[in-house]
Amino acid sequence: MSRESCKECCTEEFHPRNFSLNHENPQLFVTAQGGFGIAYVIYRVLWALFHVTWIILSGVIPYSWYSSESNRIKWFIYLTNWSYLILTVSAIIQAAVAINHYVKRRKHDGVSNHAMTWYLKMAWVIYNISSNAAIVVAALYWGLRIPPKLAAGGEIHYIDVGTHLGNAIYVLSDIFITATPVRIYHFLHSSLYAIVYLIFSVVYDVLNGTNAVEGSYIYPQLDWDVPGTAAIYAVLVALVAVPLVQCVLYGLYRLRLALYGCCCPRSVGEFNTESSTKQEFQLA
Template identity: 30%
Template sequence: MLDESQKPCCLPLKEEFQRSKFSLHHDDPRVFCRSQWQRGDRNILWLLYRWIWAAFFAGGVIGSLVNSYNGGTWFIYLTDWGFTLCFYACTYGAVVATIYFIKPSYFAPGSVALKIYWLSHYTTVVIAMMITLVFWAALYPSMPEMGAELYNLWAHAFNSIFMIFDCFMVAFPTRIMHFVYPFAAGITYGIFSLIYFWSGGTDFMGNRYIYFILDWERPGLAIGTVFGCVALVSCFCLCVFGFYRLRLSIYNCCGRKQVEIPETRASTETVQTA
């Protein structure tokens, strides 16, 4: 098997576009429970890191719900969906790390729990980046007074910063073909906004739209927004893969060699017989 550092720079990207890369199976469950940078199987600093992130986002979600519930309209905003995803993914990761710390042999290859963690983490990072860009590029200019609000920064800036940072800390790989999961999340929200409009729903100020760029009374604008977000998701999926490759490059430059373990048994057999 080739060491990651010995592969041509274009080969990893080419290898991503295979049907097997849609799979969420991975033969080494440890990569979902450990940091790329830790030594040994168990590391208390990694465990603390995971729970600090979980507590950080938990505080944001709970505080926002208390201050901005607004008769339940808190639940209609993509910002709050995305921030809740950050809380969910980080808490899930903390639970996984805790279980592994207590009993390293607990997770088996192909564990459903780890598959859920893998797809939720990837989806969360991509959606967080999209929320950040769309807010600051399209929404913030019409509401500049919100720029300095703590929750606004928390949910539209810190979300992406911290999730991207986490991409450089985890040990599991990123797969471009997992783009289907953030796509599904984005399309789900688009359909939800349309159903909400059809059912007569309003935002907390009584407007017939959730976001003015997603106003279904102007279907051209709304559809354009949906397709624009789909394009952004595509770009951010590539970005997250780039973060993963950069993480491996930094790891290799630090004198440690990363040998990637194939996700599927089929791919393992291919490597062994090559």
């Protein structure tokens, strides 16, 4: 990529309009980067079924994450489970819009979406949050939780591997399949999600809530009895880690466009100098 094209790309990406959920090509949100067909619909449905199955298993399979049967309800207090639930919802929505698009294309023999509908915007927000959260949760778990657990002789359950590594692998691989765009400014969606969880953790602590093994905090890093340390972790996650992860996702998105541009030029349009918009996908 030339220096001039890099400058154009940056100028386009950091335009204030990219704070919004508008997009000139709604087809990107219902199809794969390389084209659309029944294979993509099947891909979406299978992943939705997988995530639904896995999130159910994470709550019902008995292992050492809780100390008593009554504490299993505390599955709902953990950021991991919030984030995997949102990932599952995102997968279900993506499957639904792909099916809807497929049916409409067959019925009308053409393009089904001419504008960004409310449900496409909703799908984009949830996709942004779930993708970012999956990477952040995986990094926090393997970086902060696992070392002391292994040092204490603990074991890693396969459910934990799925919810703290499988989620990230899914997101990082799916970004090369889907045609959904990534916007740097949309880190705000994930930062807001992180802030909501942090507020929940504070309220839960004030109400003397305990974790699933009767600890006085949800996570030791968010022990609000030690507010200074908890606040530092909170700021680092919501205002540093989340934006950085969004930049990584954006970089992978640009890599996807470059790869498809080389291998499948029809899937990535040319820069339109008259409208100054990037036609990132063209239906076959």
